[in-house]
Amino acid sequence: MAHVSLIHPTAIVDPAAELDSSVSVGPYTVIGPHVKIAAGTTVGPHCVIEGHTTIGSDNRIFQFNSLGAIPQDKKYAGEPCELIIGDRNTIREFCTFNIGSPGDIAKTVVGNDNWIMAYVHLAHDCVVGNNTIFANNAQLAGHVRVDDWVILGGFTVVHQFVRIGAHAMTAMCSLLFADVPPYVMCQGQPAAARSMNFEGLRRRGFGPERIAGVKAMHKALYRDDLTLEQARSRMTELATSQPETAADVAMMQSFLDNVSPQRGIVR
Known part of the structure; x- marks a missing residue:
């Protein structure tokens, strides 16, 4: 039986990109030469995946995402920094994940089993753990650290270098200028601690x-x-x-x- 390609004929995949044969790519998506995508991942239409980007297995990437673009950092001068995405993540529409910068760890990292809703921004050198939920329009500035099981409410905005501990949660429209310890629920502009995430x-x-x-x-x-x-x-x-x-x-x-x-x- 002839091999059936899972890459739509209108997609542009650089010959140097490394895609497992089980990866599907939707119409009009563009994938650059330094991209690696593991088995079972699906990429929707009209996505751009570029830079030194490595994506694990069984991710579901919806349409209109920009993954692996250069950081929004004036100091960036073309260094081969990375974006690394783990396994079984859901990335909804219009998300922007940038590569890292040479001023920090030189990579942006997303772990496993995360549920990332539409319009989420991950700036350079962010590190996201496992089993998190980012609601629509959560926005992370550079160098942010988010531990496992964190939930960010819609329109949460996180200042650069802030850390968010495991099992923490933010309410909608929270503005974080300070670190959020594990388990804490916070809300406000700027955010203040309200309780602990007992139900979670x-x-x-x-x-x-x-x-x-x-x-x-x-x-x-x-x-x-x-x-x-x-x-x-x-x-x-x-x-x-x-x-x-x-x-x-x-x-x-x-x-x-x-x-x-x-x-x-x-x-």
Whole structure:
């Protein structure tokens, strides 16, 4: 039986691009010479995938996306920086993911199993973990770090170099100038901490003891008028007295270890 190409005849795929034979490419899409796409990924019509871009397996890339364009950084001078996208991601319409820049890690990275809705922008050197959800028009400036299981509400805007910890969540139209610790729900312009993402944690299998530990960390950080160092001391005591909370406390402490004094955390 003759091989049936999954690349539409109107698509322009550079001969040097490396596409698995199972990759499908829609009409009028343009794919550049340094692009690599693994098995099972589908690329819709009218997309442009360029630069040193590597895309994993079983991704679903909808129409009108721009992936791998040069960073919006005046200092960029043509260096071979990268965009790396993992496996099983859904990328909806009109998203723009730029490659990295030589001023940081030289790559923009998206992990696995992320659900990225329309008009999302990932600037240069952003690093996104796994199992995140970015609602429509979430906008990330350069050098942003987003950990696993984060949910960004629609029209969330993230300032450059901000970090967002695992299981955190933002409300619609949030504006982030400061780091968001793990588990925190925030809202506002600028965003302020409102609660912890308790419902999300329950859906991910957190039991009552772990939920109680997260509540205790929230109380220490935001409710008891403690300094950050006092709050961290109380968390250390929590992990000692309630060993089932130790892993969650350790993740929070590790995040707080790397908070910039200039940027701080959402309060």
